[in-house]
Amino acid sequence: MYAPGHITLDDQKKLPSFTNNADxxxxxxxxxxxxxxxxxxxxxxxxxxxxxxxxxxxxxxxxGHNELKNIGRVTNPMRFLASHQKIEIFEDGHIHI
Incomplete structure (x- = not known):
């Protein structure tokens, strides 16, 4: 589960259509x-x-990022994983969240 403010499936459906990655x-x-x-x-x-x-x-x-860099692990991995959401943007403007 993500922290508040994440992009939901409903939000994804409302995203504009993009024709390229720059847009x-x-x-x-x-x-x-x-x-x-x-x-x-x-x-x-x-x-x-x-x-x-x-x-x-x-x-x-x-x-969490600093812990990974300094000690090689995260002491609260669930909190770290919920702290960010990955967004992939392809050259043709396709988005994967």
Whole structure:
């Protein structure tokens, strides 16, 4: 279960249609601001996929991230996992949440 503020299935149905990744990224950045952070990109299904996290609980996310970096584990993994939501944005504008 995610922290409050996550994108629900109903929210996903209401997302605009995007024709490319740039438009989708611009929309998410304008909608979620600094809580929408770039993580990495990779190729999935023969397309470049941009992976972002929507940060739902900043304290839990950044403390968990620091624990992973410093001690190699998270002391409260469920809180850390619920603190962010993964958003994949493909070159053609397709979104996977």
């Amino acid at each position: 989708a990224i611009k929309w998410f950045k304008s909608t979620y601001g600094d809580k929408f952070i770039y993580i990495e990109s990779d190729y999935l299904r023969d397309q470049k996929c941009y992976i972002y996290y929507l940060i739902l609980d900043e304290l839990a996310y950044f403390s």
